[in-house]
Amino acid sequence: MPHDPLIYRHFTHADIPAAHRLSVAVGWPHRLEDWSFVAQAGSGFVAIDGDAVVGTILNWKFGSASASLGMVIVAPDHQGLGIGRQLMLLVLDELGPRTTFLHATREGQPLYEKLGFAAMQNATDQHQGTAFRAPVMPLPPGERLRPIGASDTLRLVELASRASGLDRSMLLPTLLASADGIALDLDGELLGFALFRRFGRGYAIGPVVVMDSPGGVRARALISYWLALNEGTFVRIDVGTEHGLTGWLEGLGLAKVDTVTRMVRKGPAPTPVDPALRQIAIINQALQ
Structure with missing residues (x-):
């Protein structure tokens, strides 16, 4: 169970090793170097429980009109607590009026729909x-x-x-x-x-x-x-x-x-x- 309260703050370069461990825990293939690249190219937030990173999200701005978001991960033992939703709200507030894109897993799609995302005609x-x-x-x-x-x-x-x-x-x-x-x-x-x-x-x-x-x-x-x-x-x-x-x-x-x-x-x-x-x-x- 999480400590009370969880802390949400901006993603920093020092969070990359913990974020990598989190992605390994959920079965993602990303290397430490892959995390370094996407973090260097964008910005984001983490959720902290005690000393542990238990949630991540990153976003990338393409000029003043568009953006994408991804690397949305919540630790398996912290899922169902609203962490993913809070991370999404923080990023969407930062992105403001930009048209924003993402690729959704089946598990994540219902949350994204509640936050105003709609499925596009073509998939990947x-x-x-x-x-x-x-x-x-x-x-x-x-x-x-x-x-x-x-x-x-x-x-x-x-x-x-x-x-x-x-x-x-x-x-x-x-x-x-x-x-x-x-x-x-x-x-x-x-x-x-x-x-x-x-x-x-x-x-x-x-x-x-x-x-x-x-x-x-x-x-x-x-x-x-x-x-x-x-x-x-x-x-x-x-x-x-x-x-x-x-x-x-x-x-x-x-x-x-x-x-x-x-x-x-x-x-x-x-x-x-x-x-x-x-x-x-x-x-x-x-x-x-």
């Missing part, structure tokens, strides 16, 4: 696996895959922001510092990219952003590139159900292990400036 499929063999995907004439360079950053931010409808100007440069990247290039014009980085039990592909039709060859080429280089390595990718890639990924050996609901509170969902520019795979379920 989580795929993962180790035993895959990626085919070589031919590209249209003149197009090629090449490594991302430092001079590409501004264009990558532009593409990522337009594809997601979220301002990625602060987040993406931080992500690029810890990820490998491949770009899709047409005569010097960057049409898309995919990042590959350490995460959880192995590696993650995402975001994948590209000018393409749903389930198109460009998206498949970007994803296949990383799979072909890392056969036998544990890889995870989270893709929107609207892109029609689930069957293809399963055929490559990346099993669908979960489908999570994407939810939004306040305002319309973001839409890409160009409907052909798509965020095929998200960064992760917290950062969208």
Whole structure:
């Protein structure tokens, strides 16, 4: 049973080890380094019982209009006490009028609905696996895959922001510092990219952003590139159900292990400036 009263305060860098232990306790795959990255990119709150962190929540602001929240965890022996709700209220108060997104577990969705979140039309499929063999995907004439360079950053931010409808100007440069990247290039014009980085039990592909039709060859080429280089390595990718890639990924050996609901509170969902520019795979379920 909790001590009386619980203390709620801002998340600090010193809370990362305790937050990591909490996520391990509920079966999440995040490494200490994964916590460090998301904490550096955002802010949040913790619930304290005595000397123990028993609840966490983080949020990330994308400009002045949008945000996401995640890493909502309550210790198993403290669930049902209203801790998650109080953490949510603290973050929503901090975010103010921003349109806010989250990915909801089945257990968390009823609480989020009570706090004004509504399910969006498209969900997110989580795929993962180790035993895959990626085919070589031919590209249209003149197009090629090449490594991302430092001079590409501004264009990558532009593409990522337009594809997601979220301002990625602060987040993406931080992500690029810890990820490998491949770009899709047409005569010097960057049409898309995919990042590959350490995460959880192995590696993650995402975001994948590209000018393409749903389930198109460009998206498949970007994803296949990383799979072909890392056969036998544990890889995870989270893709929107609207892109029609689930069957293809399963055929490559990346099993669908979960489908999570994407939810939004306040305002319309973001839409890409160009409907052909798509965020095929998200960064992760917290950062969208």
